[in-house]
């Protein structure tokens with residue numbers, strides 16, 4: 001096996017396809033997809049090439065090769081292990097109707113075994129097992145066998161594993177065959193071992209996708225006129241193999257960044273190492289995303305960027321790294337030092353990258369401070385015995401309740417580990433089961449309520465959806481005032497563009513009623529009333545007259561969001577809800593009902609939008 005630097009590997013790959021196999025090298029595209037609403041980021045090398053996979057002619061011909069930097073958030077929870085990244089570089093070669101399975105597999109095999117000189121007996125393969133949409137890919141398996149991969153090293157897997165694409169909801173896709181390298185504890189894999197029966201010790205390094213289908217809007221697959229090949233090799237993973245290191249973080253280009261975050265003598269502590277890896281990955285991603293023109297905020301990809309930076313800071317905090325503004329820029333500078341020779345835009349944007357990170361770090365620091373204040377307040381309330389409860393088996397221990405721990409996580413970004421640490425300093429233990437329950441409830445609520453635009457746990461709490469969420473409460477209250485107290489929520493669905501609210505009412509609303517509801521909501525927005533919540537029991541919420549869907553979805557503690565001020569008698573709405581909401585109604589902007597219609601017997605539906613509010617909002621807090 002050859003030992004190659006990351007740079008040399010990049011070069012060897014491109015040269016192999018250009019010089020030996022007549023491909024044309026094309027530049028990598030921006031991380032921000034052009035004219036493509038189906039994804040937030042460029043997730044693979046094939047992504048900018050979708051029109052050509054669908055039959056459009058590419059100006060550089062039908063055989064292309066490049067290195068594409070990619071962002072994928074769906075594996076974000078795996079980041080911190082030895083091989084998963086949200087930002088990575090992908091080496092890829094494509095055929096638009098030129099070579100197909102035989103050609104692609106032969107070239108992959110030749111590159112791995114002749115150029116990189118990887119030992120054949122440490123390679124294994126998976127192929128598509130077949131289902132009702134497409135047949136089993138025996139053809140690929142036979143080609144591998146003809147090249148000398150023994151039958152026992154070829155596994156067959158279902159669509160979940162051996163099928164790629166489309167990148168969004170629709171588009172080119174097809175069965176794939178994946179290449180794996182043995183990284184198990186023994187020098188060679190045991191007889192019969194392959195990735196279909198051992199997921200741990202085989203590292204996926206390359207994927208050849210045979211794009212011969214187009215997935216349509218209705219979920220069906222039609223054969224493409226042009227049969228294509230899309231391959232993707234993980235640069236960091238292959239560099240790890242060639243350099244004989246334990247993880248992608250220890251390759252020549254990543255190691256200096258890791259060292260900058262955590263001293264090598266501390267890597268033995270696996271928890272610390274995990275956090276350090278998360279920091280390296282997330283800030284590497286953030287640096288590249290900013291270089292490609294995005295700034296952190298609360299919508300779409302800017303929100304993903306914000307979450308990446310904040311997750312990195314949380315990890316920094318968890319391992320005791322000071323973060324008062326200069327931590328993230330320091331790491332970014334190392335990222336630029338390592339990658340700037342290949343990605344020139346990192347160098348030209350260095351100042352901008354650093355100042356954006358500094359600002360975000362400072363701002364998040366303030367949110368964390370607020371969270372700390374909330375924590376301290378909760379502890380003193382506990383001490384006063386107001387919220388304290390005793391563990392039945394031990395009447396001396398006081399627990400920190402799970403709902404508050406979840407609130408710290410949800411509103412202030414406190415990971416449970418941080419709350420546990422802070423609680424331990426106060427001699428308290430955290431009700432982790434309660435936290436997990438609150439977490440699950442919240443996830444169920446947001447799953448039910450949101451059209452999934454973000455994957456990988458980055459749920460949509462953007463400024464726009466938050467405004468619409470508060471507008472929904474105002475609408476609910478206004479409908480009850482105009483149509484009567486029988487009105488109850490039957491469903492709610494919010495996207496970044498509009499709200500949709502279903503409620504029981506037997507007749508079509510008149511134009512006058514619609515206008516009156518709209519007027520009432522806008523009046524409350526004009527009045528710029530405060531919005532805040534408090535925690536109480538379901539019984540307590542009922543007593544104070546809060547509206548809600550009183551079914552089993554609520555835990556023992558609920559949040560009641562109040563719009564208006566009790567002391568000034570300006571309360572307009574009182575509703576049980578998980579949040580988040582804007583902190584003042586004035587942030588919502590103008591409210592406009594676009595449609596009123598029937599959805600079922602006795603159930604009406606309203607669609608409404610808000611316009612003209614500020615781009616940045618403050619989130620309603622505990623009163």
Ligand code: SER
Nearest residue numbers: 044046207230231232
């Ligand atoms: N699109 C495929 C992947 O991302 C191959 O490039 O794995």
